Amino acid sequence: MIISIAWKNIWRNKLRSFVVLFAIAIGLVAGILSVAVMNGALRDRIKIAIKTEIGSIQLHRADYLNNAEPDKTIDNAGEIIKKIEENQDVIAVSGRLKLEAMINGGHGPRGAMVLGVNPDSEKRVSDLYRYIPDSLGGWFNSDLRNPIIISSRLADKLKVGLNNKVQLDFVNKQGEAIAAIFRVCGIFQTNNSIYDEMNVFVENSILQKMLGFDENEFHQIVLLTKEDADLDSISTVLKRKYSAFSINTNTLQNLGNLKVDSSIVDYFSANQDLVSLNYGQMLELLKKTPMVLSLQTQKDILRAFESGITVMTWEDAAPEMALTSYWMDWLLYIFVGIILLALGFGIVNTMLMVVLERVKEFGMLMAIGMNRRRVYLMVVLETVFLSLAGGVTGIVISSILISWLSKSGINLVSLAEGFNSMGYSTLIYPYIGLEDYIKIVIMVILTGVVSALYPAWKAIRLNPADAVRSE
Amino acid sequence: MSKVIEINKLNKIYTETAVPVHAVNDLSLSFEQGEFAAIVGPSGCGKTTLLNLIGGLDKPTDGKIWIDGTDITTFSIGQLTDLRLWNIGFVFQAYNLIPVLTARENVEFIMELQHKSKAERRARAEELLVAVGLADRMDVRPSRMSGGQQQRVAVARALASKPKFILADEPTANLDSSSTETLLNIMEELNGKEGTTFIFSTHDSRVMKKARRIITLEDGKVLTDNII
Numbered sequence: 001m002i003i004s005i006a007w008k009n010i011w012r013n014k015l016r017s018f019v020v021l022f023a024i025a026i027g028l029v030a031g032i033l034s035v036a037v038m039n040g041a042l043r044d045r046i047k048i049a050i051k052t053e054i055g056s057i058q059l060h061r062a063d064y065l066n067n068a069e070p071d072k073t074i075d076n077a078g079e080i081i082k083k084i085e086e087n088q089d090v091i092a093v094s095g096r097l098k099l100e101a102m103i104n105g106g107h108g109p110r111g112a113m114v115l116g117v118n119p120d121s122e123k124r125v126s127d128l129y130r131y132i133p134d135s136l137g138g139w140f141n142s143d144l145r146n147p148i149i150i151s152s153r154l155a156d157k158l159k160v161g162l163n164n165k166v167q168l169d170f171v172n173k174q175g176e177a178i179a180a181i182f183r184v185c186g187i188f189q190t191n192n193s194i195y196d197e198m199n200v201f202v203e204n205s206i207l208q209k210m211l212g213f214d215e216n217e218f219h220q221i222v223l224l225t226k227e228d229a230d231l232d233s234i235s236t237v238l239k240r241k242y243s244a245f246s247i248n249t250n251t252l253q254n255l256g257n258l259k260v261d262s263s264i265v266d267y268f269s270a271n272q273d274l275v276s277l278n279y280g281q282m283l284e285l286l287k288k289t290p291m292v293l294s295l296q297t298q299k300d301i302l303r304a305f306e307s308g309i310t311v312m313t314w315e316d317a318a319p320e321m322a323l324t325s326y327w328m329d330w331l332l333y334i335f336v337g338i339i340l341l342a343l344g345f346g347i348v349n350t351m352l353m354v355v356l357e358r359v360k361e362f363g364m365l366m367a368i369g370m371n372r373r374r375v376y377l378m379v380v381l382e383t384v385f386l387s388l389a390g391g392v393t394g395i396v397i398s399s400i401l402i403s404w405l406s407k408s409g410i411n412l413v414s415l416a417e418g419f420n421s422m423g424y425s426t427l428i429y430p431y432i433g434l435e436d437y438i439k440i441v442i443m444v445i446l447t448g449v450v451s452a453l454y455p456a457w458k459a460i461r462l463n464p465a466d467a468v469r470s471e
Numbered sequence: 472m473s474k475v476i477e478i479n480k481l482n483k484i485y486t487e488t489a490v491p492v493h494a495v496n497d498l499s500l501s502f503e504q505g506e507f508a509a510i511v512g513p514s515g516c517g518k519t520t521l522l523n524l525i526g527g528l529d530k531p532t533d534g535k536i537w538i539d540g541t542d543i544t545t546f547s548i549g550q551l552t553d554l555r556l557w558n559i560g561f562v563f564q565a566y567n568l569i570p571v572l573t574a575r576e577n578v579e580f581i582m583e584l585q586h587k588s589k590a591e592r593r594a595r596a597e598e599l600l601v602a603v604g605l606a607d608r609m610d611v612r613p614s615r616m617s618g619g620q621q622q623r624v625a626v627a628r629a630l631a632s633k634p635k636f637i638l639a640d641e642p643t644a645n646l647d648s649s650s651t652e653t654l655l656n657i658m659e660e661l662n663g664k665e666g667t668t669f670i671f672s673t674h675d676s677r678v679m680k681k682a683r684r685i686i687t688l689e690d691g692k693v694l695t696d697n698i699i
Contacts, residue, residue: 001576001579001580001583005569005571005572005580008571008572009571011571012570012571360565360567361567361569361570363567364561364563364567365569366552367526367528367555367561367563368555368556368560368561368581368584368628369552369553369555369556369557369559369581369584369585369632370552370556370584371549371552371553372548372549372552374584463528463529464528465523465528465529468528468563468567469519
């Protein structure tokens with residue numbers, strides 16, 4: 001009955017309760033919507049990054065990541081690709097040559113990353129071809145000799161257009177400088193201006209002939225997994241198969257650069273000259289380190305000693321996005337927390353007024369035998385119900401708004417330059433997960449409980465004899 | 472008859488005021504089971520203070536109060552709350568019902584505090600509301616009742632916990648003659664039927680006429696104690 005009384009009590013002064021309720025609701029709508037917009041923008045960014053730019057998982061020769069020289073290709077790349085294709089969670093796999101080059105359209109050179117791709121398999125791991133408008137060519141579907149695909153941003157800088165010639169200057173596998181003329185067969189534009197300006201695409205087969213690479217020789221293997229696939233377990237399987245580790249003078253130098261505790265350096269130095277350790281053996285070594293290491297430090301140490309193939313999920317390949325994603329969870333707590341903190345003071349004020357108005361009633365309740373614990377509980381429940389009523393209203397309004405906006409999107413085209421420079425789309429589809437709503441409900445309940453503490457304490461401090469006779 | 476309440480040399484001095492007030496002064500009294508007693512006297516004579524001390528709402532400065540042979544002056548706040556819940560019924564001048572509950576729920580509420588079953592609560596509440604003449608107002612909230620009806624609900628609530636005695640602080644002060652008459656008849660009948668001791672503080676001559684014992688206080692002392 002206390003629950004029922006507490007619920008009924010909040011509607012005794014409807015106007016006051018509705019004011020508090022709507023204040024909470026509006027505050028929450030603002031907070032939830034802000035978080036949903038940022039969340040949506042980040043989700044889109046991650047989705048685009050995976051589907052267009054970096055794939056779900058990448059494999060490189062370990063030393064290529066430290067020094068991207070043309071001869072540092074993955075051994076047995078063709079075999080590895082065939083093996084990976086057998087994994088049920090993998091949608092597609094593609095090998096890439098990846099070379100630094102200078103590109104020149106006749107009006108001055110610019111640096112670029114040349115990606116040598118197999119047009120068919122690349123189309124399955126990356127949807128970059130979708131970003132080529134029909135009017136600006138296509139994905140290697142012309143009869144041009146030495147076709148190249150560049151972005152519209154780079155085309156503008158190079159002052160070239162469709163079918164125009166550009167010259168690429170790069171180094172072949174033997175380290176000799178090579179210059180070659182390519183013709184623009186397609187012009188793409190993604191939402192990531194930095195990516196657009198940096199990357200150009202040519203056919204693998206042409207690069208292989210031009211630079212002396214074998215048919216199945218690649219610098220990078222990219223794979224796209226199903227959306228619900230467990231990337232950690234796939235990458236662990238790949239690491240167990242293809243990673244190798246060596247503890248030698250060179251790799252110990254990598255460890256030294258990590259600025260880890262000297263006891264860790266001493267520990268691995270004592271294990272010097274262990275070569276060709278597999279992933280499992282390396283993990284065993286890590287377990288025996290003289291101090292407990294964070295997950296990130298363990299990852300860094302593994303990377304330092306890698307001598308075979310490095311397997312990176314998109315989070316390893318784009319750590320800034322992974323970090324933003326991690327902080328996005330905290331942003332919910334921070335945004336909604338600040339709003340609820342401000343609202344909490346209003347709730348405390350309202351509940352103090354409630355207690356003050358009902359001194360006589362609290363006196364009567366204690367006089368007839370309601371103990372202080374129950375009186376306290378009743379005030380706390382009233383506050384929680386009031387907060388929850390506002391919270392649920394806010395969540396319902398937010399979910400309706402987010403559901404609508406997630407279909408239509410929010411177009412921030414006026415901010416395109418800033419958004420695109422960070423790789424974000426200007427059309428944002430707000431998103432917030434069910435677990436986030438649950439977190440918000442818990443935060444609202446906590447706000448109610450905390451806001452009730454002082455008013456409830458005031459209520460139980462009343463002397464029933466005085467309170468019952470008060471006016 | 473057994474003594475329900477026994478008071479010995481009770482004193483209550485309020486020291487919070489500029490001049491200390493000796494509200495109850497070396498007072499000794501006792502009440503037996505089934506009494507229908509009125510405590511009368513001018514304003515400030517200590518009637519309400521005495522009821523508050525007997526009801527465990529306030530602590531005496533000195534002296535003893537035994538309820539059913541147990542000294543309650545040494546009780547903690549929690550023990551006093553339990554004492555009130557299980558042994559004492561209260562009727563207040565301003566009715567003091569819970570406004571968001573119906574008459575029936577108001578009567579049931581105290582039994583819920585006693586953890587009585589729903590069926591027991593309901594049966595007792597209905598029995599009492601019928602007894603106070605509110606059979607047709609059980610599901611009505613206090614705001615839709617007259618003062619007299621609200622006070623009858625308050626009497627039913629006071630009896631719901633099956634207390635040893637009921638303390639009624641000027642219960643008829645806000646009622647018209649007809650409502651007072653009805654209320655007094657009901658309380659008299661319930662006193663006879665349930666055997667519960669009723670102790671009133673009052674100025675009301677109509678209450679005094681019904682009372683079977685009249686205790687007159689003056690300056691916190693018993694001036695007269697007459698059994699009629």
